[in-house]
Amino acid sequence: MEAAEALLLARAQFGLNIGFHILFPSLTIALGWILLYFRIRYARSGDPAWLATYKLWTKVFALSFAMGVVSGITMSFQFGTNWPGFMQKVGNIAGPLLAYEVLTAFFLEATFLGVMLFGMNRVPGWVHIFASAMVAIGTTLSAFWILALNSWMQTPTGQVVQGGQLVAGDWWQVLFNPSFPFRFTHMLLASGLTASFVVAGLSAWRLLRAGEDSSARVTLRTGLVLAAVLAPIQVFIGDQHGLNTLEHQPAKIAAIEAIWKTEKSVPLVLLAIPDAEERSNAFAIEIPKGASLLLKHDADAELRGLDAFAPNTAPVAPVFFAFRAMVGIGMLMLLAAWWGAWTTRRGRLPPRWMLWTLSGFTFSGWLATLCGWLVTEIGRQPWLVTGILMTSDAAGAASGAQLGASLTGYVITYTAMLLAYLVVLTHLAGKGAQA
Numbered sequence: 001m002e003a004a005e006a007l008l009l010a011r012a013q014f015g016l017n018i019g020f021h022i023l024f025p026s027l028t029i030a031l032g033w034i035l036l037y038f039r040i041r042y043a044r045s046g047d048p049a050w051l052a053t054y055k056l057w058t059k060v061f062a063l064s065f066a067m068g069v070v071s072g073i074t075m076s077f078q079f080g081t082n083w084p085g086f087m088q089k090v091g092n093i094a095g096p097l098l099a100y101e102v103l104t105a106f107f108l109e110a111t112f113l114g115v116m117l118f119g120m121n122r123v124p125g126w127v128h129i130f131a132s133a134m135v136a137i138g139t140t141l142s143a144f145w146i147l148a149l150n151s152w153m154q155t156p157t158g159q160v161v162q163g164g165q166l167v168a169g170d171w172w173q174v175l176f177n178p179s180f181p182f183r184f185t186h187m188l189l190a191s192g193l194t195a196s197f198v199v200a201g202l203s204a205w206r207l208l209r210a211g212e213d214s215s216a217r218v219t220l221r222t223g224l225v226l227a228a229v230l231a232p233i234q235v236f237i238g239d240q241h242g243l244n245t246l247e248h249q250p251a252k253i254a255a256i257e258a259i260w261k262t263e264k265s266v267p268l269v270l271l272a273i274p275d276a277e278e279r280s281n282a283f284a285i286e287i288p289k290g291a292s293l294l295l296k297h298d299a300d301a302e303l304r305g306l307d308a309f310a311p312n313t314a315p316v317a318p319v320f321f322a323f324r325a326m327v328g329i330g331m332l333m334l335l336a337a338w339w340g341a342w343t344t345r346r347g348r349l350p351p352r353w354m355l356w357t358l359s360g361f362t363f364s365g366w367l368a369t370l371c372g373w374l375v376t377e378i379g380r381q382p383w384l385v386t387g388i389l390m391t392s393d394a395a396g397a398a399s400g401a402q403l404g405a406s407l408t409g410y411v412i413t414y415t416a417m418l419l420a421y422l423v424v425l426t427h428l429a430g431k432g433a434q435a
Contacts, residue, residue, distance in 0.1 A: 024068030032136035085394030105142035194365025199223035201362025
């Protein structure tokens, strides 16, 4: 019992850490490209409003980048303290991928971010634009390496055993494993939507405070149009990602859709309360044959249920609810983006109720991303690396008391850091670019 509690606390601690960390890359990956757009607009037009906008959002980027670095370093230590079995088993693959991320992405971002922040009046304009482009490329490269590793853990390919050690037999197969293209694209679009709504939401907040601000009106429109374009693409990519998951991780799909038994003409469960003991769904609202039609494009198709993968199945309830929350938030973001883009056409200013709504959607991308990561990470349980390493086999020797104490410290520290970050962010937005 004590070992089970320690494992649960270790998972909770790492989940908290990665959940806190992912907030900031999910913003900076796309925000780097938005900053490049702002910088090019200023270079082409010479309009001081674009310069002020660029400088304001560079501060937001730098703050978010710093938060991501701090939480990322803490997370890396947990590989040794809480999950030593992970590196012992798959370190020959995971280690190089993490090192490549630091060498090719983190150093690139950190170096040129300094030029972005402090070099505008010290280097030629084209050099400063180049620095902005390198930072944007660096954020995307960082996502490439991290998602290549995470995708390999979900759908491992290319590995071989040599001398009793697991090593990469083919790095191309390791990197471009079956789920990587879908997961990478899905994450890039999620970052685009997250950054779009942060830009639009904080711009709406500025307009509520100031009444009129030309820079805020421009950035509001930019965020809404970008979100309106990306949201329907994300819906399509999400569907393709789901079909890929059905092919390579059918047990995860069974948990997501709460399919307990293998059968044909499976209904699509919209809402229910999954009951693990009874292996059924209470108070279910269903669309007859909907799951078979959606997943296999055949209303009479057979879908494998959790019974086909027992006992190695994920807990159903958290995956089931997190997936529906992600989809629900995504649909609301789609509607908000389209409606907002329509109301701001031809330079119009939205009514105050719309500005309040968009302000409320500022961090909706974070919520959707966190729900998506819960589905991804909990859905592969009890495997840490599917078919290769179980989560329980990777855990360290830390006791439940030690993990509980450190988890409490993490919760307090991260809560304080997040509140401070939000206060600074809303303060910057309230002052506006013109200030």
